[in-house]
Amino acid sequence: MSSLTLGIETSCDDTGVALLKGERTILSELLSSQIKDHARFGGVVPEFAARKHLENLLPLVDAALKESGVKGQDLDLIAVTCGPGLMGSLIVGVMAARALSQAWGVPLIGVNHLEGHLFAPLVDSDDLRPPFLSLIVSGGHTEIIRVDALGQYQLLGETRDDAAGEAYDKAARVLGLPYPGGPEIDRLAKEGNPHAFDFPVPFKNTKDVEFSFSGLKTALLWQVRKIGKEGKAIPLNDLCASFQRAVTEALLAKVALAVQLTGIRRVAASGGVAANSALRAALTESKESQQWKAWLPRISRCTDNAVMIAMAGRCAWERGIRSPADLSPDPSMEIA
């Protein structure tokens, strides 16, 4: 019989639970988003996120088992995110997974959250195989990883300051838009002119795989102040479209560079910003994209979810990776 893996994700503000049969059959996929709880604070409040996970996690586990007709004791593996992320949030997931593992006599495996994101494009596509390049663009990370085999990762480059998602969220705050900013900017940009403002594209022509987004956010802030001083209305659509163009160009330039440097012509993208319509179009339809084939997760699996954690955990288990019964969270865990 195919193995059953329970995936648990609590690294930030989404509580995710999934039940995976075999390699890729999803029996249950549940997510309790805290976006509305945190929106009034303009960002994630770590202490509050941890308390919400505590309320939400076990009911979601119960619901996932019930909807799949599976008993806890029937599981073959529990895969839980153990880092990177917010310490309080991670503790809730890891401690719950440890307790369930003991109670049901089911082995436990800790999953690196970034390896989880890296697996998201593999969830829906069975034709993505290493070697490939993984662009992870999330709320906390912007990196390009060379994947020579599943489990064998080399970091080619990352951001020097803000992550792409963080840049979207900060830009939204400058523009007075709600949290999280990415989806809102994406929506407003659709009616705007991407060339209305000539925002800088950081590191566009450097020969290293590196990103920087903090200067772009500052350029947006100065532009908004300038328009305000002139007493004009803030052209939200044009500002969003121009900001989004600059972020997308920066990401696209480094994907193209990584393809050129490695000769690997398969590109997978994941993380919340991989839901961005301009980035998705750039990776699949731009002139540059003729150099590679791109794999993107469905929109709902770009952001945090437990299916990607279950799949990454199961794959690591098959490769012989084991975690101790007293697995501890590591908030600053790295992938490579």
Ligand SMILES: Nc1ncnc2c1ncn2[C@@H]1O[C@H](COP(=O)(O)OP(=O)(O)OP(=O)(O)O)[C@@H](O)[C@H]1O
């Ligand atoms: N359509 C979109 N366009 C741009 N950004 C988006 C879009 N949808 C979501 N985002 C951004 O994605 C981020 C959330 O993504 P994700 O859940 O992968 O990050 P995270 O889990 O908080 O970070 P990490 O995985 O690094 O710990 C937010 O910053 C959000 O603004």
Ligand SMILES: [Mg+2]
């Ligand atoms: Mg994430």
